Amino acid sequence: xxxxxxxxxxxxxxxxxxxxxxxxxxxxxxxxxxxxxxxxxxxxxxxxxxxxxxxxxxxxxxxxxxxxxxxxxxxxxxxxxxxxxxxxxxxxxxxxxxxxxxxxxxxxxxxxxxxxxxxxxxxxxxxxxxxxxx
Amino acid sequence: xxxxxxxxxxxxxxxxxxxxxxxxxxxxxxxxxxxxxxxxxxxxxxxxxxxxxxxxxxxxxxxxxxxxxxxxxxxxxxxxxxxxxxxxxxxxxxxxxxxxxxxxxxxxxxxxxxxxxxxxxxxxxxxxxxxxxx
Amino acid sequence: xxxxxxxxxxxxxxxxxxxxxxxxxxxxxxxxxxxxxxxxxxxxxxxxxxxxxxxxxxxxxxxxxxxxxxxxxxxxxxxxxxxxxxxxxxxxxxxxxxxxxxxxxxxxxxxxxxxxxxxxxxxxxxxxxxxxxx
Numbered sequence: 321x322x323x324x325x326x327x328x329x330x331x332x333x334x335x336x337x338x339x340x341x342x343x344x345x346x347x348x349x350x351x352x353x354x355x356x357x358x359x360x361x362x363x364x365x366x367x368x369x370x371x372x373x374x375x376x377x378x379x380x381x382x383x384x385x386x387x388x389x390x391x392x393x394x395x396x397x398x399x400x401x402x403x404x405x406x407x408x409x410x411x412x413x414x415x416x417x418x419x420x421x422x423x424x425x426x427x428x429x430x431x432x433x434x435x436x437x438x439x440x441x442x443x444x445x446x447x448x449x450x451x452x453x454x
Numbered sequence: 455x456x457x458x459x460x461x462x463x464x465x466x467x468x469x470x471x472x473x474x475x476x477x478x479x480x481x482x483x484x485x486x487x488x489x490x491x492x493x494x495x496x497x498x499x500x501x502x503x504x505x506x507x508x509x510x511x512x513x514x515x516x517x518x519x520x521x522x523x524x525x526x527x528x529x530x531x532x533x534x535x536x537x538x539x540x541x542x543x544x545x546x547x548x549x550x551x552x553x554x555x556x557x558x559x560x561x562x563x564x565x566x567x568x569x570x571x572x573x574x575x576x577x578x579x580x581x582x583x584x585x586x587x588x
Numbered sequence: 589x590x591x592x593x594x595x596x597x598x599x600x601x602x603x604x605x606x607x608x609x610x611x612x613x614x615x616x617x618x619x620x621x622x623x624x625x626x627x628x629x630x631x632x633x634x635x636x637x638x639x640x641x642x643x644x645x646x647x648x649x650x651x652x653x654x655x656x657x658x659x660x661x662x663x664x665x666x667x668x669x670x671x672x673x674x675x676x677x678x679x680x681x682x683x684x685x686x687x688x689x690x691x692x693x694x695x696x697x698x699x700x701x702x703x704x705x706x707x708x709x710x711x712x713x714x715x716x717x718x719x720x721x722x
Contacts, residue, residue: 323524323560327630334503341506357508360558362461362500362522366630369602372609374625378719380707388630390591390660392524392560398701405704420706424628426591426660427702433532434561436539438554439514457658457694468637475640491642494692496595496634496656526658526694567666568695570673572688573648 321435321449322348322393323360329385330365336416337363343411344389351404352396355451373424380421387418389425394432394448401427455569455583456482456527457494463519464499470550471497477545478523485538486530489585507558514555521552523559528566528582535561589703589717590616590661591628597653598633604684605631611679612657619672620664623719641692648689655686657693662700662716669695 326340341361348354368384375382389408396404405425412418432447441450460474475495482488502518509516523542530538539559546552566581575584594608609629616622636652643650657676664672673693680686700715709718 321558321560323522323558337503357511359506359508359511360522361506362498363504363506364498364630364632365501365504367633369605370631370633372627372629372631374627377625377627377705378707378709388591388628392562398699401701409704409706423704423706424589424591425704426589426698428562428660428696428698429702430560430562431532433535434563436543436557436559437511438543438557439512441512455692455694457656457692471637491645493640493642493645494656495640496632497638497640498632499635499638526696562696564694564696565666567669568697570677570691570693571645572677572691573646575646 321358321360321437321440322354322391323362324348324392325388325390326361326363327366327371327388327390328363329368329371332365337365339416340387340412340418343415344391344408347404347407347411348391351400351407352393353452355449358449383419383422385418386422386424387412389423390428391425392428392430394434395429455492455494455571455574456488456525457496458482458526459522459524460495460497461500461505461522461524462497463502463505466499471499473550474521474546474552477549478525478542481538481541481545482525485534485541486527487586489583492583517553517556519552520556520558521546523557524562525559526562526564528568529563589626589628589705589708590622590659591630592616592660593656593658594629594631595634595639595656595658596631597636597639600633605633607684608655608680608686611683612659612676615672615675615679616659619668619675620661621720623717626717651687651690653686654690654692655680657691658696659693660696660698662703663697 443450479493577584613627711718
């Protein structure tokens, strides 16, 4: 039961934002192996001046259409998080066609008991979603 | 000194959003025993397409008026967080009358020294708000 | 590669919001010694009723123009975070002239591997930005 925030510039089509959401979610499913319906995202559309970043971060030219992705979920091993970043970037470059250098991602990890939804069952041994594939 | 983000669909009355804010805060006070004035919330009103979740999460029918609640505060024991989730859900079902299945909550915990406000005093032994009831 | 969220009341000039962003960033650079271009912020402009706080928190009169600053970055020692809070508050009081009592700040720390941008190089020993000054 992750929660993901996407921040981007105001004025993009619904289909564009949907492609971003789905690209992130597909990467979450394939990499972290979460259930398909474990899909929680909020997209913030911002005025240009309210989304601030250096256009030359690390000496790489960045465009005006950056997308910030912040993911909150339970603790995962470093290699899995690395694979997730790569899968999200690949998906978003493919659709909606983001430039790889305009994607910025970060993760915040929490304790497994920090999630609540009515009807959500947890594995009594691991505390995580009872449907998680191992 | 928590900070809480509430995300919901654009177009609800002020009184509705206020009931949500107060329901969460009352649960924080009764469960975590924080002072009454330790009340910091931001409500994000979103276009329907910018708030994404599966309408059948865990096989339970979810409506269009989901509310995501994300709470940031110092580390707490698991049983206290569980009680907090239950108290918030109960309060929001009562007023403004949310369906329990449309409430989704998560917590992010921080170190106790990660908070700042002018005039805030901390207990030198615990590092937490000096007025916290034990 | 931090990410910082600023929440404030809708209706302030661009220059006002820019002064806040730059004041925070200058404090990040001087205190945490991050590179100048390591600058990632999102500003949320909110309706008054969507930004909730007690006007008498800790017995100090708070105004209507509070600014919530939430900073996400890698773990830092407590004394460094304390210095950062002080530097941000000093900068924002100077420009754009915020009242010190209207500034509220919090930090969320993450593992060092929780960040991704194309072209970002990390120090193989520390896992942090390869350009970080010691």
